[in-house]
Amino acid sequence: MVQFSRICLRKFGNFVDNLRLYVRGGSGGMGLPRLGGQGGKGGDVWVVAANNLTLKRVKDKYPHKRFLGGAGANSSVRALRGEKGKDLEILAPVGITVTTDDGRILGDLNTEGERLMVARGGPGGALYSAFEPSKGQTKHIRFDLKLIADLGLVGFPNAGKSSLLTALSNATPQIASYAFTTLKPEIGKLMYKDYKQISVADLPGLIEGAHANKGMGHKFLKHVERTKQLLFVVDVSGFQLASKTPFRPAFEAVQLLTKELELYKEELVSKPALLVVNKMDLPDAEDKLQELKEQLQNPEEFSDLLPDDMRPKNYISFRHVVPVSATTGFGIDNLKRCIRESLDDDAAMAIKAIHQERLQALRQTSHGHS
Incomplete structure (x- = not known):
């Protein structure tokens, strides 16, 4: 039913023009101190532009909105250099801007197949790190449909x-x-x-x-x-x-x-x-x-x-x-x-929704620590 009053609100529809995701690069593998081996680097997380895709479809396909790169393999006697962890690709629509939560632009994806690394995997353990591996980068990122x-x-x-x-x-x-x-x-x-x-x-x-x-x-x-x-x-x-x-x-x-x-x-x-x-x-x-x-x-x-x-x-x-x-x-x-x-x-x-989202994330974090 159409309302003809001056104020005529209607609930949000299904159109999605921005999306918030959690991305984490894979952890590096352990080094082998005895033989000076080097653990494999953690897998990176990439965003790749694809045609015929919408943000709504991305949202529906990945309701958890968490993307983690694969862990690097540990160094061993058989393989002194551990294998690199598996990279993870997130398909996204052409015509988006990828930003960090604080608004810093990481890049634009304007043509099919364009790629952007959003979280780097951690280095594997080696001599310079006392053979201890590092964790991958962790970020909250946003996909924003570029509006004309x-x-x-x-x-x-x-x-x-x-x-x-x-x-x-x-x-x-x-x-x-x-x-x-x-x-x-x-x-x-x-x-x-x-x-x-x-x-x-x-x-x-x-x-x-x-x-x-x-x-x-x-x-x-x-x-x-x-x-x-x-x-x-x-x-x-x-x-x-x-x-x-x-x-x-x-x-x-x-x-x-x-x-x-x-x-x-x-x-x-x-x-x-x-x-x-x-x-x-x-x-x-x-x-x-x-x-x-x-x-x-x-x-x-x-x-x-x-x-x-x-x-x-x-x-x-x-x-x-x-x-x-x-x-x-x-x-x-x-x-x-x-x-x-x-x-x-x-x-x-939109501002209210962002505040609620952040509040929910804070609650989950504090709940995890308690």
């Missing part, structure tokens, strides 16, 4: 996204009365009186079938992943992509956008989202807005009219539904307020 913007504008061509970005911010995107004007992300900055800045990306126009890589397809959808929240933009009067495609009323446009995101990567639909109903300066806009609101309050009921291939599995519960006219400026200030509120709410929840 706080908000990503999602809409079909001619929904007025570029005009909206201009009305909201200091960006000057190319605007034309024909479809597909946006070919690369245009980032605008929203400035607030307290000097807070929020970045908004106008992403390449989505078309029906984008999930199958038609048009700008995957390029567009890849950018959507890298924004904190989504700002759906629809024309209150509906739209028609081309003379051969059917006319879509605003409600159908919302569901079709949802379906495209869902088919590409289902968890995108659980990102926090706001809906902007644009072109409120057009005739009959108020009546059409009322109709859209009623349909959004009972999406299952109205979706019976949609063909199966347009019906999403999950309907988005929009935090705010904001009517605007990018041309006249109507509703723009209210939209800026709703955007700020939505991002501030999430930031407060």
Whole structure:
């Protein structure tokens, strides 16, 4: 059910854009004092970038979130130099930044196969260490999906996204009365009186079938992943992509956008989202807005009219539904307020979650020592 009050919280969805892990390099092996043998070095822990992977999948696959390198073999009469411990590889999505718990950047992983060592194994025991081995490095690290913007504008061509970005911010995107004007992300900055800045990306126009890589397809959808929240933009009067495609009323446009995101990567639909109903300066806009609101309050009921291939599995519960006219400026200030509120709410929840996580870790540590 959609709430249309100004404050419209919804619980966190399934989208994961950061992850905290414990990593420890393997301990070195014992040296052999009698013959001057050297223990094997402990295994290192690496993060390796892989395509078609999400942080949610990493989280689900490794619920324990603890990664330990193998121990080095002890030196022996048969093998004076002990074998190196087994390295451990953690697969992670392309496009993440790896940081330590205190925010120090260890590195970025931008292409498939890129590797980053996050915990070195300890040296084996040898003459210089009185044959005593050392433990491996221990760290808490974070995977953060590199965001291109706080908000990503999602809409079909001619929904007025570029005009909206201009009305909201200091960006000057190319605007034309024909479809597909946006070919690369245009980032605008929203400035607030307290000097807070929020970045908004106008992403390449989505078309029906984008999930199958038609048009700008995957390029567009890849950018959507890298924004904190989504700002759906629809024309209150509906739209028609081309003379051969059917006319879509605003409600159908919302569901079709949802379906495209869902088919590409289902968890995108659980990102926090706001809906902007644009072109409120057009005739009959108020009546059409009322109709859209009623349909959004009972999406299952109205979706019976949609063909199966347009019906999403999950309907988005929009935090705010904001009517605007990018041309006249109507509703723009209210939209800026709703955007700020939505991002501030999430930031407060994220800080709370980090504090709870750290508190839990401290409790476990003290429990272990008692």
